[in-house]
Amino acid sequence: MPDPARSITLTVNGTMVRVQPGTTVAAAILIAGGYTRTSVSGEPRAPLCGMGICFECRASIGGKLHQRSCQILCTQGMDVRTP
Amino acid sequence: MSETWDVVVLGAGIVGAACARACSLRGLRTAVVESGAIGGGATAAGMGHIVVMDDSEPQLALTRYSQQLWMALSDRLPPQAEFESCGTLWVAADEEEMQEVRRKQRVYASLGVATEILDSRALREAEPHLRPEMAGALLVSSDAVLYPPCAAAWLLEEAIHFGAKLYAPRTVVSASAGHVRLDGGTELTAEHIVVACGADSVRLIPELPLRKRKGHLVITDRYPGLVRHQLVELGYLKSAHSLTTDSVAFNAQPRRTGQILIGSSRQYGAEHTAVDHAILKAMLARAQLYLPALGACSAIRVWTGFRAATPDKLPLIGPWPADETLFLATGHEGLGITTSLGTGRLVADALSGAATEIPLEPYLPVRGPIEHSSSTHPAAGGLHA
DSSP states (O other): OOOGGGOEEEEETTEEEEEOTTOBHHHHHHHTTOOSEEOTTSOEEOOSSSSSSSOTTEEEETTEEEEEGGGSBOOTTOEEEOO | OEEEEEEEEEOOSHHHHHHHHHHHHTTOOEEEEOSSSTTOSHHHHSOOEEOOOOSBHHHHHHHHHHHHHHHHHGGGSOGGGOOBOOOEEEEEOSHHHHHHHHHHHHHHHHTTOOOEEEEHHHHHHHOTTSOTTOOEEEEETTOEEOOHHHHHHHHHHHHHHTTOEEETTOOEEEEETTEEEEGGGOEEEEEEEEEOOGGGGGGTOTTSOOEEEEEEEEEEEEOTTSOOSEEEEOTHHHHOOOSSSOEEEEEEEEOTTSEEEEEEEEEESOOSOSOOHHHHHHHHHHHHHHOGGGGGSOEEEEEEEEEEEOTTSOOEEEEETTEEEEEEEEOOGGGHHHHHHHHHHHHHHHHTTOOOSSOSGGGOSSOOOOOBOTTOOSSSTTOOO
């Protein structure tokens, strides 16, 4: 059961998102209603494998570009950006 | 049944494509033979750095001539050739290397190549991610980068537009005495056979003074703005690209996509295409020494290629004495992308009996010893392209 008292807040492209501990950044991006990255030809991309292999979930996390968001758990105050 | 041509160019790498274009433009009836993909050999493996280099006077003359030809063509290149006038920064690590920066500036000025000396502070502004202790750099603004296989394909398209015929994918079985035999039995007759097969030219002419010199390149994910100019270390005094042993040098290039190409390595006697992890590790360590931020970047691909190296680091351009119908355009080592256009013009001028715009003598396949610039880099010599 979600426990509001234990929830974490982070920002995705400046928008505040509230998630439960253990939520991946990829899930937080989807909750925020966005996609993870833009292909070279300008198409939106979203996680495909969910296990760190396909690299489609890359996003900027804490200022570091191209992080695999499906492999990283949300932390309090995290700043996530997608192109 | 034999088809007759003025010129048959063997090899459609960037040098062969440039030769075919220049010959067709000159009105010579030209055919081109390629066994694989257009620009699929050393052309595709190279960095695509259009650079003026001063290892020797003839190298300076040919790279400057070629760089000017690229500049003149740059407006017409298609977008996929990704031509960018980003300039080169020759990075000096210490005061000793700054003396070399000043020497280099004088040499370039003698050919009318404008350069600018950056001190440590100016270099930090130009390239904020370089290690801050660097002493300075020489900025050569007229240098550029491009994507070689697409540039080669465009040069060949132009050649075909001007009347050249492409035989591909076809393998050359033999080429001598004005006759080129292809697999499948096609026979071409030519007044001149231009051998532009890079390091593979020895397959047709085993006596050529060519050795394969293996190189590694790495390309990163997209990090726009991390690198702004083509960056090359001037540190050959310490980490010289020796003529005999394996070596690495720092060389980084910004691509239009925001990706960064990282080089470079040089190895003789390594004929397999596999990645050599010890060399790769040394190359990346060298790169990180100059650009510490690379440590946090993701590399997405590593590959190798083979330069066609000559003993004096100058290409072989001119008739092959043992067979008057053979004309060489090979041995461009790490500078083939830059010098392809100059080579094409020299070949077309020589074959059509016109005067060449720079002397051909230094590049003739049979030649005397040449003088290398005094405090010479055995090294920096064509880390690129």
